[in-house]
Amino acid sequence: MKKNVVTEVVDHELCIGCGLCAALCPEEALEMAWNRYGEYNPAEVEPCTRGCGLCLKVCPFADHEEDEDTIGEALYGSVPGIGHRSEVGYHLATFVGYADEHRSAGASGGMATWLLERLLAEVIVDHVVCVAPTGDPEGLFSFFVFDDPEGVRTGAGSAYYPVEMSGVVRHILDTQGSYAVTGLPCFIKAIRLAQKKNPKLRERVVVTVGLVCGQMKSRPFTEYIASLACLPGKVKEVRYRGKSPDHPATNYHYAFTSTAEDERRIFWNDGIAEAWTNRWFTPKACNYCDDVFAEVADVTFMDAWLPDYSRDYRGTNLVVVRSPLIEDLIRRGVQDGGILAEPVPVEDVIRSQAAVVDVKRRHLAHRLYLDLEMGREVLRKRVRPAREKSPLLRREIALKDRMRRSSRAFWAESEDQDAGRLREAMGPDLKRLSRGRTTAWIMALPIRIVIYVQGHLRGNHHE
Numbered sequence: 001m002k003k004n005v006v007t008e009v010v011d012h013e014l015c016i017g018c019g020l021c022a023a024l025c026p027e028e029a030l031e032m033a034w035n036r037y038g039e040y041n042p043a044e045v046e047p048c049t050r051g052c053g054l055c056l057k058v059c060p061f062a063d064h065e066e067d068e069d070t071i072g073e074a075l076y077g078s079v080p081g082i083g084h085r086s087e088v089g090y091h092l093a094t095f096v097g098y099a100d101e102h103r104s105a106g107a108s109g110g111m112a113t114w115l116l117e118r119l120l121a122e123v124i125v126d127h128v129v130c131v132a133p134t135g136d137p138e139g140l141f142s143f144f145v146f147d148d149p150e151g152v153r154t155g156a157g158s159a160y161y162p163v164e165m166s167g168v169v170r171h172i173l174d175t176q177g178s179y180a181v182t183g184l185p186c187f188i189k190a191i192r193l194a195q196k197k198n199p200k201l202r203e204r205v206v207v208t209v210g211l212v213c214g215q216m217k218s219r220p221f222t223e224y225i226a227s228l229a230c231l232p233g234k235v236k237e238v239r240y241r242g243k244s245p246d247h248p249a250t251n252y253h254y255a256f257t258s259t260a261e262d263e264r265r266i267f268w269n270d271g272i273a274e275a276w277t278n279r280w281f282t283p284k285a286c287n288y289c290d291d292v293f294a295e296v297a298d299v300t301f302m303d304a305w306l307p308d309y310s311r312d313y314r315g316t317n318l319v320v321v322r323s324p325l326i327e328d329l330i331r332r333g334v335q336d337g338g339i340l341a342e343p344v345p346v347e348d349v350i351r352s353q354a355a356v357v358d359v360k361r362r363h364l365a366h367r368l369y370l371d372l373e374m375g376r377e378v379l380r381k382r383v384r385p386a387r388e389k390s391p392l393l394r395r396e397i398a399l400k401d402r403m404r405r406s407s408r409a410f411w412a413e414s415e416d417q418d419a420g421r422l423r424e425a426m427g428p429d430l431k432r433l434s435r436g437r438t439t440a441w442i443m444a445l446p447i448r449i450v451i452y453v454q455g456h457l458r459g460n461h462h463e
């Protein structure tokens with residue numbers, strides 16, 4: 001069989017399901033389809049006879065000479081005044097802020113929706129490609145092409161749900177005009193790789209809007225949380241970033257509607273956090289991602305997870321800008337009152353995502369080391385394989401990876417997909433993880449005492 005994205009990526013469970021391979025395959029041999037774990041993968045609908053390898057050249061998880069550093073340098077390296085940090089990639093300007101008009105519907109401060117609308121209003125693009133709900137229980141979200149602000153607004157919010165781009169990329173190739181595209185870091189990387197190979201994509205996709213990403217989730221993640229929220233029946237709609245005045249921004253809720261029009265909601269602290277932070281239902285590809293900040297996007301939006309902002313339930317954005325065009329739009333938006341934004345040090349932006357940076361750099365280094373040790377193929381990443389020094393963190397990485405694998409298998413194999421039963425199955429590993437954290441806390445106690453005593457002697461304690 002000729003080497004292609006199925007043999008080299010899907011069969012190694014490294015596909016994130018972006019769909020660029022299927023859109024660009026010259027033989028139209030690939031179609032995106034759900035796999036048994038509720039993730040999108042390309043499937044061969046025609047035998048691959050040519051073996052041209054284009055599918056691998058545009059795949060964000062295939063082995064490439066190119067990485068986010070080299071792609072980013074070619075795009076932004078010569079922009080006057082631009083800086084570079086290994087964690088964020090290139091950064092021309094960094095802001096904190098929100099868009100009043102879009103804040104309540106937006107995932108964070110609504111600035112992404114504001115920008116997409118502004119791009120249309122100023123005819124910088126003719127079309128916006130972003131994600132919106134479908135109302136279809138078999139695929140709750142999808143990429144759409146919108147030509148007006150009303151359409152763009154239907155996409156406000158984050159979709160923690162698999163979506164794939166093959167349909168919209170085919171549309172871009174078939175339909176003239178200029179496009180802005182939203183995407184997670186790996187999706188934007190796939191677009192950048194595809195733009196190198198395809199002049200139409202290079203010419204037509206004129207703005208890329210990235211979202212910071214800690215991890216993707218498979219379809220069962222939503223089914224699991226709906227079950228945890230006691231939603232009877234099938235999910236027809238979900239809104240992942242519900243805001244309520246009596247909870248800080250960090251404790252947002254998911255609001256579900258079933259096919260029978262039942263409604264339930266559940267807060268982050270009531271079970272979502274457990275599944276999210278322990279990497280239940282996370283695709284394996286996410287374990288091999290080293291891009292937190294969508295480094296090859298013209299602009300990247302994220303939550304302002306900093307104490308000064310995360311208490312405000314209405315949500316606030318941090319923004320990394322790499323393109324002068326977007327910087328100009330944001331500055332003009334501040335002047336005309338469309339948004340409220342002010343500069344913020346890039347260090348604060350990095351600090352806001354410290355936990356994600358740790359996972360995508362330090363944890364990744366250890367995972368690559370384990371692959372090396374086990375004689376498995378070691379993926380080429382910007383992080384080098386390195387054995388983690390802390391035994392407690394080594395254990396945490398191993399436990400979370402086991403929970404990732406077993407949650408994925410549990411939902412696929414179980415006849416009765418019940419949240420209670422999944423939590424029961426995860427119980428022993430959760431206990432081990434919690435014991436590890438208690439040990440870490442006890443081990444750090446002498447240091448805490450020294451810091452406390454030093455503070456006391458300096459007289460900066462509060463009684």
Ligand SMILES: Cc1cc2nc3c(=O)[nH]c(=O)nc-3n(C[C@H](O)[C@H](O)[C@H](O)COP(=O)(O)OP(=O)(O)OC[C@H]3O[C@@H](n4cnc5c(N)ncnc54)[C@H](O)[C@@H]3O)c2cc1C
Nearest residue numbers: 106107108109110111112113130131155157159214302303
């Ligand atoms: C899977 C995932 C993981 C994330 N992880 C983090 C994280 O760890 N830390 C963090 O600070 N932020 C993370 N984000 C980003 C965050 O949730 C917000 O999307 C971001 O702050 C923008 O908020 P906003 O209010 O400006 O966007 P909005 O105004 O709500 O607009 C968001 C835009 O993004 C589009 N969109 C939503 N979901 C997707 C998707 N899956 N793929 C492509 N486009 C999409 C929408 O169509 C909309 O146009 C994540 C987002 C996703 C989807």
